[in-house]
Amino acid sequence: xxxxxxxxxxxxxxxxxxxxxxxxxxxxxxxxxxxxxxxxxxxxxxxxxxxxxxxxxxxxxxxxxxxxxxxxxxxxxxxxxxxxxxxxxxxxxxxxxxxxxxxxxxxxxxxxxxxxxxxxxxxxxxxxxxxxxxxxxxxxxxxxxxxxxxxxxxxxxxxxxxxxxxxxxxxxxxxxxxxxxxxxxxxxxxxxxxxxxxxxxxxxxxxxxxxxxxxxxxxxxxxxxxxxxxxxxxxxxxxxxxxxxxxxxxxxxxxxxxxxxxxxxxxxxxxxxxxxxxxxxxxxxxxxxxxxxxxxxxxxxxxxxxxxxxxxxxxxxxxxxxxxxxxxxxxxxxxxxxxxxxxxxxxxxxxxxxxxx
Numbered sequence: 001x002x003x004x005x006x007x008x009x010x011x012x013x014x015x016x017x018x019x020x021x022x023x024x025x026x027x028x029x030x031x032x033x034x035x036x037x038x039x040x041x042x043x044x045x046x047x048x049x050x051x052x053x054x055x056x057x058x059x060x061x062x063x064x065x066x067x068x069x070x071x072x073x074x075x076x077x078x079x080x081x082x083x084x085x086x087x088x089x090x091x092x093x094x095x096x097x098x099x100x101x102x103x104x105x106x107x108x109x110x111x112x113x114x115x116x117x118x119x120x121x122x123x124x125x126x127x128x129x130x131x132x133x134x135x136x137x138x139x140x141x142x143x144x145x146x147x148x149x150x151x152x153x154x155x156x157x158x159x160x161x162x163x164x165x166x167x168x169x170x171x172x173x174x175x176x177x178x179x180x181x182x183x184x185x186x187x188x189x190x191x192x193x194x195x196x197x198x199x200x201x202x203x204x205x206x207x208x209x210x211x212x213x214x215x216x217x218x219x220x221x222x223x224x225x226x227x228x229x230x231x232x233x234x235x236x237x238x239x240x241x242x243x244x245x246x247x248x249x250x251x252x253x254x255x256x257x258x259x260x261x262x263x264x265x266x267x268x269x270x271x272x273x274x275x276x277x278x279x280x281x282x283x284x285x286x287x288x289x290x291x292x293x294x295x296x297x298x299x300x301x302x303x304x305x306x307x308x309x310x311x312x313x314x315x316x317x318x319x320x321x322x323x324x325x326x327x328x329x330x331x332x333x334x335x336x337x338x339x340x341x342x343x344x345x346x347x348x349x350x351x352x353x354x355x356x357x
Contacts, residue, residue: 012220012221014229015229017280039288044309045075046071049067051310063262065260068256069225069256069283070254070255072287084154085157086127086155104312104316105316105320106120108320115326133163134163134164137164141184145182156184157185158187161190162188162189166194170186170211174217177247178215185248186247188251190251211249218237221252224253237250255281329350332346
């Protein structure tokens with residue numbers, strides 16, 4: 001019997017779970033001090049998540065999706081991007097959004113139910129948070145096609161969880177990206193759980209990265225708890241996209257240490273005995289051990305960073321509380337350039353009831 005085709009899935013890791021180097025560092029990580037911004041960004045995200053959950057539990061924020069244990073995915077990917085690239089996030093990529101300049105206040109507004117939180121003052125062309133699973137992957141293909149038609153050396157980056165690879169949107173997107181050789185990077189944060197559905201119940205594939213084979217694009221795995229590995233994989237994929245060589249699929253292997261969202265109770269479908277070992281692999285402690293062993297991070301540094309982050313987040317929360325609610329007429333004013341007659345009548349009726357802006 002002849003072999004029609006064969007493939008391999010490379011795996012990238014630079015730091016062990018204990019924070020020890022296991023491979024020669026990529027260029028951006030050879031000066032250990034250059035890793036400090038990555039570490040600080042992950043800590044900032046985690047402290048923000050803690051505050052957001054506390055706000056939700058006290059009725060001052062809507063349902064929120066924590067990125068606990070997955071901070072390296074967003075920071076690693078976003079730090080490899082250029083300002084002119086376009087991020088299309090799902091609902092657990094606050095670490096990437098914060099790195100790219102979305103403000104703490106904008107995230108609080110969004111999760112508080114105020115769509116003005118999607119009107120980013122920083123990355124103006126980045127897409128808003130996508131709640132439906134995988135529907136932003138075809139959007140990323142459209143963005144990448146526009147970039148190619150304009151002759152721009154830019155790339156689109158879409159991030160989603162492992163559950164996205166079970167959706168038709170995912171397959172359609174990677175298929176078109178492969179056919180048209182589009183400058184797009186698809187990142188799957190494989191945290192092993194699609195709400196309560198474990199990865200083993202979603203697919204018979206040995207890896208999620210190998211799903212790229214069917215689309216004719218490269219697929220690879222990176223240790224999603226190693227921010228250096230994630231950034232390295234993203235840098236290579238983005239460079240490939242900008243050279244006109246097409247799309248890449250990256251599976252960042254990590255673990256969701258939190259509930260799916262604040263509307264979930266993960267204890268109903270997984271045991272503490274399963275979760276506990278994964279705390280030994282989480283990305284912040286891993287990088288902190290590496291930095292401390294090289295004398296560039298101390299307990300005092302950690303204390304100062306956390307105090308600074310908490311103060312910054314408290315200021316953002318105070319501003320969020322002080323923000324006046326949007327006018328009811330906003331639901332009409334930001335739908336169409338020219339409001340259709342039936343909606344114009346509804347807007348007029350709303351104003352007659354005393355809800356004018």
